[in-house]
Amino acid sequence: xxxxxxxxxxxxxxxxxxxxxGRMTLFAIxxxxxxxxPPFYLRxxxxxxxxxxxxxxxxxxxxxxxxxxxLALQTYSGGARFNAEAIVPQIVAIGMVRELGxxxxxxxxxxxxxxxxxxxxxxxxxxxQIDALVTLSTNPTKYLVTPRVLAALLVVPALVAVGDVIxxxxxxxxxxxxxxxxxxxxxxxxVDFLEMRDIVSSLAKGAAFGVIAATMGCYxxxxxxxGAQGVGRATKSSVEAAAVMILAANFVLxxxxxxx
Amino acid sequence: MIRMENVCKSxxxxxxxxxxxxxxxxxxxxVIIGGSGTGKSVALKCILGLIKPDSGKIYVDGQDAxxxxxxxxxxxxxxxxxxxALFDSLTVWQNVAFRLLRGSxxxxxxxxxxxxxxxxxRVGLKPDVADRYPAELSGGMQKRVGLARAIAAEPEIIFFxxxxxxxxxxxxxxxxxxxxxxxxEMGATAMTITHDMTSVRAIADTVAxxxxxxxxxxGPVSELDHSGDPYVDQFIHGRAEGPIEAVR
Numbered sequence: 067x068x069x070x071x072x073x074x075x076x077x078x079x080x081x082x083x084x085x086x087x088g089r090m091t092l093f094a095i096x097x098x099x100x101x102x103x104p105p106f107y108l109r110x111x112x113x114x115x116x117x118x119x120x121x122x123x124x125x126x127x128x129x130x131x132x133x134x135x136x137l138a139l140q141t142y143s144g145g146a147r148f149n150a151e152a153i154v155p156q157i158v159a160i161g162m163v164r165e166l167g168x169x170x171x172x173x174x175x176x177x178x179x180x181x182x183x184x185x186x187x188x189x190x191x192x193x194x195q196i197d198a199l200v201t202l203s204t205n206p207t208k209y210l211v212t213p214r215v216l217a218a219l220l221v222v223p224a225l226v227a228v229g230d231v232i233x234x235x236x237x238x239x240x241x242x243x244x245x246x247x248x249x250x251x252x253x254x255x256x257v258d259f260l261e262m263r264d265i266v267s268s269l270a271k272g273a274a275f276g277v278i279a280a281t282m283g284c285y286x287x288x289x290x291x292x293g294a295q296g297v298g299r300a301t302k303s304s305v306e307a308a309a310v311m312i313l314a315a316n317f318v319l320x321x322x323x324x325x326x
Numbered sequence: 327m328i329r330m331e332n333v334c335k336s337x338x339x340x341x342x343x344x345x346x347x348x349x350x351x352x353x354x355x356x357v358i359i360g361g362s363g364t365g366k367s368v369a370l371k372c373i374l375g376l377i378k379p380d381s382g383k384i385y386v387d388g389q390d391a392x393x394x395x396x397x398x399x400x401x402x403x404x405x406x407x408x409x410x411a412l413f414d415s416l417t418v419w420q421n422v423a424f425r426l427l428r429g430s431x432x433x434x435x436x437x438x439x440x441x442x443x444x445x446x447x448r449v450g451l452k453p454d455v456a457d458r459y460p461a462e463l464s465g466g467m468q469k470r471v472g473l474a475r476a477i478a479a480e481p482e483i484i485f486f487x488x489x490x491x492x493x494x495x496x497x498x499x500x501x502x503x504x505x506x507x508x509x510x511e512m513g514a515t516a517m518t519i520t521h522d523m524t525s526v527r528a529i530a531d532t533v534a535x536x537x538x539x540x541x542x543x544x545g546p547v548s549e550l551d552h553s554g555d556p557y558v559d560q561f562i563h564g565r566a567e568g569p570i571e572a573v574r
Contacts, residue, residue, distance in 0.1 A: 105429060113415075190413075197376050198411035202425050202475075203400045 134236030187287025222276025344539030
């Protein structure tokens with residue numbers, strides 16, 4: 067391939083990517099700006115809270131309990147190589163709260179909520195329901211996007227907190243039942259080792275991941291192509307984008323919180 | 327009165343509207359006919375601001391649609407979409423009363439429900455339909471609910487996008503009669519787009535033929551059969567031979 071052509075393609079790809087990130091950022095800012103401007107759609111907000119928060123609890127609980135248990139086993143067997151088996155409670159606590167809790171919950175929300183939002187809004191677009199909203203004097207961003215993004219911003223940190231606790235409980239169960247830890251000592255080590263900064267970073271990551279997950283679902287849904295293929299593509303792209311952006315944001319936020 | 331002046335709209339290389347000019351007098355029922363893909367739906371969406379024209383002007387009662395206050399402007403319109411476009415997550419009565427439950431026309435839920443039931447009755451649906459979801463209704467019933475929603479806030483202007491598509495001839499006749507009755511009863515200005523010549527004759531006061539992005543002919547429905555326009559003649563008789571290419 068001609069080097070100039072290759073450079074041209076690379077330049078176009080970079081420009082397209084930057085353009086998409088810019089549009090997504092503006093989309094998120096616009097949707098959150100509606101939080102402060104009436105009318106407010108409380109019913110839609112309540113339904114989004116229920117769907118994103120309450121109905122995600124089972125998958126969050128199952129994911130984090132197994133993750134916490136596996137982390138305890140890995141830490142024990144890895145620590146045994148240099149006689150450090152006793153650090154299981156501390157590593158499980160810090161691992162779950164700082165990293166695995168927020169990331170696992172974020173990815174589960176991307177899989178469950180982002181896909182569902184994208185498919186629902188894309189279907190509404192394909193079946194002219196978005197146009198119908200406009201003709202009924204209702205701003206689609208305010209009605210469909212803002213309640214979901216706001217609900218995710220508020221409820222995903224709570225899910226992360228629940229996930230952290232359940233993950234630690236999974237580690238505790240494995241530690242006490244399989245690895246012979248004393249229950250009281252395990253709990254004391256866990257509580258003593260965690261700092262407020264760990265918990266704040268966990269909740270902040272949850273809020274950021276929630277906004278990313280809901281925004282990606284809404285963005286790809288509102289910009290979907292026509293027909294079943296358009297809905298499918300919007301759903302797939304939204305989950306891919308949300309997962310990648312959650313992991314990238316996790317890296318950035320970890321740097322912000324812990325490399326200072 | 328609705329007036330479109332030299333409206334153009336392209337999607338990439340596809341020039342859909344190429345200078346469409348049309349006037350719909352207040353209180354009359356205009357039907358736009360034309361083949362698939364000739365821009366009929368695009369024309370309606372341009373008036374509503376769902377699509378921004380590339381050039382040209384649109385006026386509603388002398389007011390420029392582009393500069394008008396959006397909420398006030400849209401509150402004058404009702405629209406029946408081709409597929410109904412009912413909101414899946416809401417019950418039938420909540421769909422019909424959508425405008426009455428939020429925004430500037432908001433009123434108490436009991437009152438909104440009562441109005442919704444009255445509009446459902448007006449389109450021939452019983453009250454027991456009110457608490458069902460759209461997915462539980464047949465295509466004809468969904469069209470009626472869409473019609474009830476379009477008229478719920480008693481708009482001055484109503485758009486009908488392919489109101490009888492996908493319906494059996496009897497249900498199509500029922501919908502046509504309903505549209506005619508409601509438009510006359512409310513004194514509304516109506517714009518309908520359709521391929522269905524039975525609908526045209528049932529609904530229209532005036533007819534416009536859209537082809538190649540421009541209005542080829544317009545006149546009273548009584549003159550439709552003697553228009554002298556080769557495009558209209560070919561279309562209303564469904565002939566493959568004529569100035570309109572059968573394969574586009």
